[in-house]
Amino acid sequence: MAETVPYSEKLKKWDRMESGKFGGKAPVTTLYPFVDVEKPPEYRGIPHINPEKCVGCGACVNACPPDALIMEWDKEHGVKRLTYNAARCIRCARCIEVCPTGAMEPTTRFEIASNSKEDLVEVVEHKLAYCEECGEYLDFTERQIEYVKNILPKDVFDLYSLEDRMKLTQEEKMRKTVVTLRETEGNVYPAFVLVGESTKEKGGEE
Amino acid sequence: MGKQRLKSVWVYHVDAGSCNGCDIEVLDVISPYYDLERLGVKVVPNPRHADALLITGPLTRQTRISLKKTYEAMPPKPRIVVAIGTCASSGGIFYNSYALYNTSPQRGRDRLRSGGPEMIVPIDMYIPGCPPSPEEILYGISQLLGIREKKMKGEYWYALPPEERARRESEIEFKIPDRPIPLRYWLTLREELRRVVGYFDRDAVLEDFMTLVGKAFEDEKPREKLHDLVTGYFLKEKDSRVGFAMRFLENEFWRLVDEYLEWGEALREKYPVTAGV
Numbered sequence: 001m002a003e004t005v006p007y008s009e010k011l012k013k014w015d016r017m018e019s020g021k022f023g024g025k026a027p028v029t030t031l032y033p034f035v036d037v038e039k040p041p042e043y044r045g046i047p048h049i050n051p052e053k054c055v056g057c058g059a060c061v062n063a064c065p066p067d068a069l070i071m072e073w074d075k076e077h078g079v080k081r082l083t084y085n086a087a088r089c090i091r092c093a094r095c096i097e098v099c100p101t102g103a104m105e106p107t108t109r110f111e112i113a114s115n116s117k118e119d120l121v122e123v124v125e126h127k128l129a130y131c132e133e134c135g136e137y138l139d140f141t142e143r144q145i146e147y148v149k150n151i152l153p154k155d156v157f158d159l160y161s162l163e164d165r166m167k168l169t170q171e172e173k174m175r176k177t178v179v180t181l182r183e184t185e186g187n188v189y190p191a192f193v194l195v196g197e198s199t200k201e202k203g204g205e206e
Numbered sequence: 207m208g209k210q211r212l213k214s215v216w217v218y219h220v221d222a223g224s225c226n227g228c229d230i231e232v233l234d235v236i237s238p239y240y241d242l243e244r245l246g247v248k249v250v251p252n253p254r255h256a257d258a259l260l261i262t263g264p265l266t267r268q269t270r271i272s273l274k275k276t277y278e279a280m281p282p283k284p285r286i287v288v289a290i291g292t293c294a295s296s297g298g299i300f301y302n303s304y305a306l307y308n309t310s311p312q313r314g315r316d317r318l319r320s321g322g323p324e325m326i327v328p329i330d331m332y333i334p335g336c337p338p339s340p341e342e343i344l345y346g347i348s349q350l351l352g353i354r355e356k357k358m359k360g361e362y363w364y365a366l367p368p369e370e371r372a373r374r375e376s377e378i379e380f381k382i383p384d385r386p387i388p389l390r391y392w393l394t395l396r397e398e399l400r401r402v403v404g405y406f407d408r409d410a411v412l413e414d415f416m417t418l419v420g421k422a423f424e425d426e427k428p429r430e431k432l433h434d435l436v437t438g439y440f441l442k443e444k445d446s447r448v449g450f451a452m453r454f455l456e457n458e459f460w461r462l463v464d465e466y467l468e469w470g471e472a473l474r475e476k477y478p479v480t481a482g483v
Contacts, residue, residue: 056365090292113332192287
């Protein structure tokens with residue numbers, strides 16, 4: 001694409017009067033419901049979730065003003081669902097702007113009217129990561145872990161030995177930290193003593 | 207609504223607390239370019255003559271009684287209701303406002319996002335959009351008249367974890383696209399590019415830049431080669447903003463590469479031993 005067509009040329013494909021369909025001369029009234037038409041490439045149609053790229057981070061859910069995107073949690077089955085409903089969407093494209101993987105894709109689709117709302121729903125179901133030491137599901141998905149592994153350089157993983165700690169819950173991580181500290185330095189206060197002191201100090205200041 | 211064949215539908219337009227955006231689009235549909243009347247649709251000033259009701263707006267408490275009375279005043283036989291706009295389909299951006307009449311148990315946060323006029327009247331056609339463009343309204347009404355087919359379909363995808371392979375059609379494997387540079391460079395460039403060309407054009411521009419980088423790293427001197435390629439792109443591109451964005455990307459990319467190299471060495475000096483804490 002970089003060689004053949006410049007980017008600004010590509011945007012000019014759209015022909016508003018659809019003149020080719022009427023022998024070079026377009027009538028005043030559009031023939032739309034009887035012929036197919038296309039919207040311009042900048043047109044804001046409903047966004048579409050690409051399930052190949054989506055990691056289930058929920059950035060779009062935080063950004064969505066009318067809550068067309070909602071995250072449903074199901075920790076018992078280890079699943080979280082990203083539900084999108086076009087009936088609530090106002091096409092502000094905030095989700096496209098904030099998506100860190102490019103999974104939210106803008107489309108120029110405009111033929112979305114339907115007689116039931118079930119047709120407008122789009123759901124992506126993600127599997128949560130599982131902590132084998134605690135037997136609990138974590139807050140984030142396995143895809144998120146994989147994505148973070150790709151972002152951070154290998155040196156950082158070796159430095160903090162992140163590979164072993166990534167699939168643990170917060171409590172298990174703290175427990176492991178205390179254990180390693182005890183092994184390396186020998187003489188460390190137990191974790192609950194440190195926590196107790198800090199809360200007392202905060203209470204005194206208030 | 208039933209299964210009768212509709213020929214010429216007379217409609218009555220109700221504003222249930224709309225912001226006037228959708229009302230203006232309804233006016234647009236009647237205008238000569240999108241002429242709705244050639245389909246036999248006529249806007250009438252009285253609900254007693256109307257076969258269909260066009261509702262715009264999220265159903266405020268003030269308009270609730272009048273909408274109910276309008277619906278009851280219509281002749282009982284076809285009694286078609288068309289919800290125009292996101293507000294009329296589901297409450298829209300106002301869905302949890304105190305001024306709206308919304309009796310759904312989860313206050314509009316369920317899967318179907320219930321809200322709006324569907325609280326008191328059954329709706330036959332939802333035309334979402336904020337506001338819907340005249341073509342969308344034309345499509346919705348021509349679908350009622352049997353000219354066009356329904357295109358949308360509900361979708362349910364199972365996003366598989368990275369190692370698993372798909373066995374059904376609805377299961378989708380995880381893929382990170384192959385790029386010539388590491389993911390963290392790509393993410394930073396993408397965020398920086400948003401400030402230059404905006405969120406809409408950035409993906410296409412960045413894709414072009416990736417191809418240039420891929421070519422430049424095949425050469426022995428990537429810096430000089432990339433500079434040549436970007437200059438060539440700059441000369442060919444007529445839109446000066448895109449050319450400027452490519453220049454910006456080139457500078458930013460080499461700045462990132464140098465910075466990460468520096469940080470890596472600084473980290474190695476600071477922590478020579480990895481303790482695992």
